[in-house]
Amino acid sequence: MKVLDLRCAQGHGFEGWFASGDAFELQLAAGLVECPICGERDVIKLLAAPRLNLSGAQEPRASQQVAATPDAGVPDAAHWMRAIREVMARTEDVGERFADEARKMHYGEAEERGIRGRATRAQAEALVEEGIDVMPLPVPDALKETLQ
Numbered sequence: 001m002k003v004l005d006l007r008c009a010q011g012h013g014f015e016g017w018f019a020s021g022d023a024f025e026l027q028l029a030a031g032l033v034e035c036p037i038c039g040e041r042d043v044i045k046l047l048a049a050p051r052l053n054l055s056g057a058q059e060p061r062a063s064q065q066v067a068a069t070p071d072a073g074v075p076d077a078a079h080w081m082r083a084i085r086e087v088m089a090r091t092e093d094v095g096e097r098f099a100d101e102a103r104k105m106h107y108g109e110a111e112e113r114g115i116r117g118r119a120t121r122a123q124a125e126a127l128v129e130e131g132i133d134v135m136p137l138p139v140p141d142a143l144k145e146t147l148q
């Protein structure tokens with residue numbers, strides 16, 4: 001998983017999660033990357049820089065949409081929109097219980113199935129460290145409306 005520092009045309013800074021640098025470029029070109037604060041799709045990638053935490057207090061990171069599909073792997077980024085639709089159609093939305101459910105499946109305490117939900121970056125990184133495949137799932141608003 002690749003975490004990029006992004007900024008929208010309105011000057012909002014935010015993080016985006018992507019399967020790879022190429023996945024970011026493709027999603028950006030397809031208009032799937034948008035600012036979580038204002039919805040602006042004119043987004044640029046900031047150059048990686050050491051983080052200076054001058055204020056001493058970091059805002060807690062918001063959780064993001066993620067999915068775990070045991071057999072499917074990461075979808076082909078070129079067909080991201082369709083892939084997201086397929087992932088949403090065949091996964092169960094477990095919401096904030098995502099990390100717990102993914103772990104239970106991994107350790108055989110729950111039936112293996114495709115799930116999606118929300119996880120913070122720290123939760124997602126912990127899952128990946130345990131060998132659990134977690135995929136960022138940037139869901140365009142248009143899809144949310146048709147599938148919920």
Ligand SMILES: [Zn+2]
Pocket residue numbers: 008009010011012035036037038039040
């Ligand atoms: Zn913005």
